[in-house]
Amino acid sequence: MDRVLYSVPVATPDGEFGATYSALGLCGLTFPVSQPAATLSPDRDRRRARPCSGGTALLELPPRIRNWHAELTEALAKALAGREPRPLPPFDLSRGTHFQRAVWQVLRTIKRGGTMSYGEVAKALGRPGASRAVGSACGANPIPVLIPCHRVLGAGGKIGGFSADPRWKLLLLERERADWRGAQGAGWQA
DNA sequence: GATGTCGACGTGG
DNA sequence: CCACGTCGACATC
Numbered sequence: 001m002d003r004v005l006y007s008v009p010v011a012t013p014d015g016e017f018g019a020t021y022s023a024l025g026l027c028g029l030t031f032p033v034s035q036p037a038a039t040l041s042p043d044r045d046r047r048r049a050r051p052c053s054g055g056t057a058l059l060e061l062p063p064r065i066r067n068w069h070a071e072l073t074e075a076l077a078k079a080l081a082g083r084e085p086r087p088l089p090p091f092d093l094s095r096g097t098h099f100q101r102a103v104w105q106v107l108r109t110i111k112r113g114g115t116m117s118y119g120e121v122a123k124a125l126g127r128p129g130a131s132r133a134v135g136s137a138c139g140a141n142p143i144p145v146l147i148p149c150h151r152v153l154g155a156g157g158k159i160g161g162f163s164a165d166p167r168w169k170l171l172l173l174e175r176e177r178a179d180w181r182g183a184q185g186a187g188w189q190a
Numbered sequence: 191g192a193t194g195t196c197g198a199c200g201t202g203g
Numbered sequence: 204c205c206a207c208g209t210c211g212a213c214a215t216c
Contacts, residue, residue: 161208
């Protein structure tokens with residue numbers, strides 16, 4: 001069952017994310033809209049945590065979902081601070097195609113601070129030449145940050161694209177101290 | 191060297 | 204059909 005049953009705001013130091021849950025687990029995570037990434041800077045000063053605007057919504061959640069949400073809230077805060085996001089709630093990725101799920105699986109093997117190129121991911125799937133399709137699959141990732149699509153860069157260390165906002169990609173990489181600057185240092189752009 | 195163009199790939203509009 | 208979070212090869216200045 002991949003239907004979205006609950007949509008819940010997630011308060012973090014970087015603004016209010018949005019989580020959606022199905023009966024199987026977390027099936028979606030969206031970046032804050034109220035705090036545009038345009039105001040983000042790669043420096044260290046953090047934003048104040050905002051109270052959850054969901055109001056009484058949280059109280060209406062079934063215990064199981066509420067537990068997942070508590071785990072997610074903590075995991076997301078850790079991830080945004082560049083630390084290991086654990087424990088995690090279960091993910092419901094049943095909406096992805098076979099290829100997309102295979103891609104997301106590879107993404108989850110990229111260690112914090114590490115990166116892969118779209119081409120390398122394609123190669124890891126036994127599909128050299130599908131690098132572009134990998135890019136599309138990354139863009140279709142329903143749970144950014146926790147499924148680290150931001151750790152996939154263009155060949156030669158170029159920053160590549162990011163559906164939400166490239167600033168988030170840069171910020172996340174900064175926070176995990178990723179060694180993403182390519183071999184030639186100059187090979188990246190905003 | 192610095193640019194263009196082209197084809198391959200999976201998915202959704 | 205087309206347009207994408209790409210890449211590498213090759214052509215041409």
